[in-house]
Amino acid sequence: MSITIKDINKVFGKTPVLKDIHLNVRQGELLALLGPSGSGKTTLLRIIAGLEHVTKGDIYFEDKNVTHEGAQDRSVGFVFQHYALFPHMKVKDNIAYGLRVRKRKSRLPNVKITEKVQELLRLVKLEAFGDHYPNQLSGGQKQRVALARALAINPSVLLLDEPFGALDAQVRKELRKWLKTLHKQTGVTTLFVTHDQEEALDVADQVVVLKDGEIIQRGTPINIYESPNSPFMYRFLGNANELNGVVTKDGVSIDGLTFVSEWTHTIGAEIVGYIRPHEISISHTESSEHQLAVTISSIHHVGPVVFIEAKRKHGEKENVEIELSKSKFDELSIRVGDHMYARIDRLRTFESEDYCI
Amino acid sequence: MTESKVYKPILIVAAFLFLTLFLVLPLLIIFIGAFSQGFYVFWYSITEPAARHAIFLTIIVLIITVPLHTLFGLTAAWALTKFRFRGRQFIITLIEIPFAISPVIAGLIFIILYGVNGFFGEWLIDNDLQVIFALPGIILATMFVTLPFIARELIPLMEAQGTDAEEASITLGAGGFRTFYHVTFPAIKWGLLYGVILCSARAIGEFGAVSVVSGRIRGATNTMPLHVEILYNEYQFASAFSIALLMSLFAIFTIIIKQIVERKQHLR
Numbered sequence: 184m185s186i187t188i189k190d191i192n193k194v195f196g197k198t199p200v201l202k203d204i205h206l207n208v209r210q211g212e213l214l215a216l217l218g219p220s221g222s223g224k225t226t227l228l229r230i231i232a233g234l235e236h237v238t239k240g241d242i243y244f245e246d247k248n249v250t251h252e253g254a255q256d257r258s259v260g261f262v263f264q265h266y267a268l269f270p271h272m273k274v275k276d277n278i279a280y281g282l283r284v285r286k287r288k289s290r291l292p293n294v295k296i297t298e299k300v301q302e303l304l305r306l307v308k309l310e311a312f313g314d315h316y317p318n319q320l321s322g323g324q325k326q327r328v329a330l331a332r333a334l335a336i337n338p339s340v341l342l343l344d345e346p347f348g349a350l351d352a353q354v355r356k357e358l359r360k361w362l363k364t365l366h367k368q369t370g371v372t373t374l375f376v377t378h379d380q381e382e383a384l385d386v387a388d389q390v391v392v393l394k395d396g397e398i399i400q401r402g403t404p405i406n407i408y409e410s411p412n413s414p415f416m417y418r419f420l421g422n423a424n425e426l427n428g429v430v431t432k433d434g435v436s437i438d439g440l441t442f443v444s445e446w447t448h449t450i451g452a453e454i455v456g457y458i459r460p461h462e463i464s465i466s467h468t469e470s471s472e473h474q475l476a477v478t479i480s481s482i483h484h485v486g487p488v489v490f491i492e493a494k495r496k497h498g499e500k501e502n503v504e505i506e507l508s509k510s511k512f513d514e515l516s517i518r519v520g521d522h523m524y525a526r527i528d529r530l531r532t533f534e535s536e537d538y539c540i
Numbered sequence: 541m542t543e544s545k546v547y548k549p550i551l552i553v554a555a556f557l558f559l560t561l562f563l564v565l566p567l568l569i570i571f572i573g574a575f576s577q578g579f580y581v582f583w584y585s586i587t588e589p590a591a592r593h594a595i596f597l598t599i600i601v602l603i604i605t606v607p608l609h610t611l612f613g614l615t616a617a618w619a620l621t622k623f624r625f626r627g628r629q630f631i632i633t634l635i636e637i638p639f640a641i642s643p644v645i646a647g648l649i650f651i652i653l654y655g656v657n658g659f660f661g662e663w664l665i666d667n668d669l670q671v672i673f674a675l676p677g678i679i680l681a682t683m684f685v686t687l688p689f690i691a692r693e694l695i696p697l698m699e700a701q702g703t704d705a706e707e708a709s710i711t712l713g714a715g716g717f718r719t720f721y722h723v724t725f726p727a728i729k730w731g732l733l734y735g736v737i738l739c740s741a742r743a744i745g746e747f748g749a750v751s752v753v754s755g756r757i758r759g760a761t762n763t764m765p766l767h768v769e770i771l772y773n774e775y776q777f778a779s780a781f782s783i784a785l786l787m788s789l790f791a792i793f794t795i796i797i798k799q800i801v802e803r804k805q806h807l808r
Contacts, residue, residue, distance in 0.1 A: 234707050254710045261711040267704035271726040281712035284722070329708075336712055 184244050184339040184372055185210045186231060191240035193226055193396075200226050201396045204240070208374060208389075213366045215387035216376045219419065223396040224376045225344055231374065232342050233257045244339055257340075260333030260371070264345040266325040268317040274328050275300050275313035281336035303331040306365070323354040327361075334369065343375035347382065359386050380420050384408060392416060414533050417457040424463075424503050426456045428532070435532055438498030440473055444532040453535040460490070460506035462529040465515065474524040477503060479517055484509075491517065493525065570788055573781030585771075585782035590759045594767035594783070598744055600675070601763060605682050605743045610736060613690030618724070621698040622706065632695065638687045646684045647752025650677060673755030678763065681749035686742045693735030697728055734801050741794045744787065 186208040193201040201223045208214050216224040229235040231242060233254035241250045249257055268277050282296045291299070304310050307327040317325055326346060333341060346362070347355040363386055366373050377383050383390050384404040391401045400412045408420055417423040428437035430448040435441065437456060448454055469476075477493035480502065484490075489512040491505040503525060507515075517523070574582050585591060616635065620628055638646065652658050654671035664671060671677045705727065709719040725732075747765040754761040756770060764787055771780035 232711055234711070254707070255713055255715060257711075258713070259711055261708065263704045263708060265704060267708040269705055269709075269723055269726075280709070280714075280722070284709075284712065284714040284718050332708075332712070 187243040214389040215383035217383040218393035222393040260338030260341040262343040307331045341373040423457045454532040460504045574785040577778040585779035617694035643748030647749040677753035689739035690735035697731040
């Protein structure tokens with residue numbers, strides 16, 4: 184089912200939490216609501232579920248306005264960060280809950296319910312755990328039960344609030360993969376909230392980034408990562424080096440060095456340039472004039488990647504972070520204290536006035 | 541030999557001595573006192589009309605007070621923990637007031653309100669209603685004193701459980717009542733029972749507030765603790781101890797149930 188959100192505003196007391204949110208979610212989409220804490224992403228999800236009232240605005244499921252329908256009638260599957268399983272019910276009864284509480288006329292016969300529960304247990308790969316109680320399961324298993332329980336009611340929309348937030352890294356990765364497969368199998372329109380950029384970029388088809396109750400950017404994961412539309416996005420999605428400069432007729436001048444920016448600015452404007460650490464090449468010898476002279480100040484190995492901190496010799500003498508593959512690093516044989524030249528492969532610039540965090 | 545090896549037995553023995561002196565010994569005295577003039581006196585003391593009436597009255601108070609407080613405790617705890625509103629903290633504080641006020645003062649408050657010269661005194665006389673020196677007064681005083689027990693047991697419990705499970709139930713299509721019955725109640729039932737036990741014990745044993753409002757009319761407005769005191773003042777020690785023993789047995793019974801409940805709560 185598609186979801187249309189029109190001009191949603193939410194105020195808690197006097198604090199606005201969501202401001203004029205417009206959002207379309209297409210049928211079958213897997214969309215991530217990504218944002219730092221306090222950005223309003225969970226509130227937006229809860230509003231879609233009907234667990235929170237809107238102050239202003241409308242929500243449509245397909246063409247139906249559901250703004251004033253309660254959570255009970257919206258037929259959404261909601262998955263909570265801390266599972267919210269019913270501790271006194273066995274796994275199979277947890278899953279069957281949504282089917283059993285239906286009004287008598289629309290309730291399935293018991294045999295059908297049992298069948299459906301078995302089917303869902305298979306889907307979440309917990310066939311052997313139907314008679315266990317939630318406290319006998321691991322975190323990852325609990326969350327899978329919660330998902331099965333949400334899917335049991337054939338929800339029109341599946342909403343997940345930081346579903347992997349309480350799990351450890353290994354389980355989280357597995358469940359991420361599994362959620363993607365599950366989404367392919369079921370095709371249910373799915374929204375999930377996360378503050379983990381990597382998770383959003385890895386799992387979702389579409390990423391919506393929120394900050395202070397506003398949508399900052401929306402796009403595919405590649406699009407969002409490759410073309411951040413603001414300094415905030417650059418900082419929020421991965422690391423970025425910041426260099427201050429001025430726009431000249433030849434391009435962007437950063438301390439006497441001229442670079443070509445992908446964006447056009449008015450001449451004379453002050454700009455901030457953003458460079459991803461992996462978008463910098465480094466060499467021992469100067470090959471062109473468009474290189475920053477740096478001194479290597481620290482080297483940090485993280486598995487197959489090497490992070491290098493280098494201090495600029497000129498200008499504001501900021502630290503520049505450079506990311507190299509282990510093989511490239513070995514090839515260059517870099518040591519702390521080396522004087523080297525950094526070439527910027529890709530530079531995105533923003534005029535300083537729209538520079539705000 | 542480490543220090544703990546020296547202190548451990550000393551502390552244990554001290555604790556046992558203390559408990560014997562202050563708990564076991566008095567209970568033993570009650571037991572001995574009750575049967576000091578033989579079983580027949582004991583039996584008579586707890587079956588003679590005035591005693592029977594006191595027991596009856598106490599049970600009446602119990603079966604009116606406890607269900608009402610169960611209902612109140614559940615509603616109050618539900619409202620105070622599942623919703624956030626202005627004045628919430630104030631109400632929580634208000635609920636605890638009976639803990640802080642001396643029961644005698646509580647009794648006096650009801651005299652001032654419903655006594656012959658009280659605020660509602662005239663109206664009550666005009667309508668031929670008697671609160672003070674009658675059952676309604678005893679129930680009011682008992683309810684005042686026992687008000688916090690169930691609510692206070694449930695509020696922290698429900699607070700800690702949060703609202704996730706209820707919200708999950710609602711998104712799965714269950715209404716408010718089904719959610720309460722299937723999700724909330726099973727999660728709080730042991731806590732609730734614990735509160736009910738504490739509330740019952742206090743409702744049976746309450747002396748101060750009840751003694752002020754009841755007027756202590758033998759065979760009419762005497763509850764068990766009041767009856768014990770009257771007998772004692774009349775030097776009928778064996779009878780007084782007999783009733784006291786009955787009350788103590790109930791107290792021990794509640795403590796045993798409380799232990800079972802606590803164990804169940806921990807197992808969950």
